[in-house]
Amino acid sequence: xxxxxxxxxxxxxxxxxxxxxxxxxxxxxxxxxxxxxxxxxxxxxxxxxxxxxxxxxxxxxxxxxxxxxxxxxxxxxxxxxxxxxxxxxxxxxxxxxxxxxxxxxxxxxxxxxxx
Amino acid sequence: xxxxxxxxxxxxxxxxxxxxxxxxxxxxxxxxxxxxxxxxxxxxxxxxxxxxxxxxxxxxxxxxxxxxxxxxxxxxxxxxxxxxxxxxxxxxxxxxxxxxxxxxxxxxxxxx
Numbered sequence: 001x002x003x004x005x006x007x008x009x010x011x012x013x014x015x016x017x018x019x020x021x022x023x024x025x026x027x028x029x030x031x032x033x034x035x036x037x038x039x040x041x042x043x044x045x046x047x048x049x050x051x052x053x054x055x056x057x058x059x060x061x062x063x064x065x066x067x068x069x070x071x072x073x074x075x076x077x078x079x080x081x082x083x084x085x086x087x088x089x090x091x092x093x094x095x096x097x098x099x100x101x102x103x104x105x106x107x108x109x110x111x112x113x114x115x
Numbered sequence: 116x117x118x119x120x121x122x123x124x125x126x127x128x129x130x131x132x133x134x135x136x137x138x139x140x141x142x143x144x145x146x147x148x149x150x151x152x153x154x155x156x157x158x159x160x161x162x163x164x165x166x167x168x169x170x171x172x173x174x175x176x177x178x179x180x181x182x183x184x185x186x187x188x189x190x191x192x193x194x195x196x197x198x199x200x201x202x203x204x205x206x207x208x209x210x211x212x213x214x215x216x217x218x219x220x221x222x223x224x225x226x227x
Binding site: 032038042044045046051088090094100101102104 | 145146148156157158160163168205207209211215219
């Protein structure tokens with residue numbers, strides 16, 4: 001079984017500061033990992049994904065994440081926060097078994113950007 | 116051009132009614148899903164379906180049933196709606212589950 005833990009249900013940073021959203025996973029097989037963003041009253045938008053290629057993954061809107069197998073982590077970072085980054089962020093995991101199990105999501109982190 | 120579209124966007128209905136939510140994808144993906152997002156924003160898979168196999172999350176009441184007329188559609192039927200069914204329901208699709216999952220914009224169901 002797979003699981004995802006997102007540390008911090010709310011994270012607040014100042015505009016221009018570093019954004020760090022934490023995600024740890026548990027998987028009995030090599031995982032595929034994803035970060036999604038959800039803006040208020042909208043659907044889920046894929047930020048980036050790790051699918052066993054490069055461990056440092058670059059995504060949209062200046063976000064990136066690094067897969068660290070030894071730490072079972074896939075933390076999301078952005079060097080400089082923008083007001084438009086305020087949203088809910090979800091880390092998700094799946095195995096490579098063909099998609100039947102779908103994604104298992106973390107509980108989400110609400111990112112607040114202070115002016 | 117919408118990749119995964121679901122209708123309606125909002126659905127308000129009374130307890131005990133039966134309702135359906137429709138989902139269509141034009142990505143050529145082989146697997147479709149339904150997720151439920153509760154009031155705390157937690158996302159939980161309800162069903163996954165490809166042309167060979169339906170997998171049901173064991174915690175989903177049997178009042179919920181997916182229906183797939185073809186590979187591009189996966190509709191969600193809900194019988195005897197209860198207050199606790201109020202949530203946002205997302206349809207999604209993927210290609211072999213590995214290359215990204217595309218989500219619809221969600222259906223906000225309110226049971227009164």
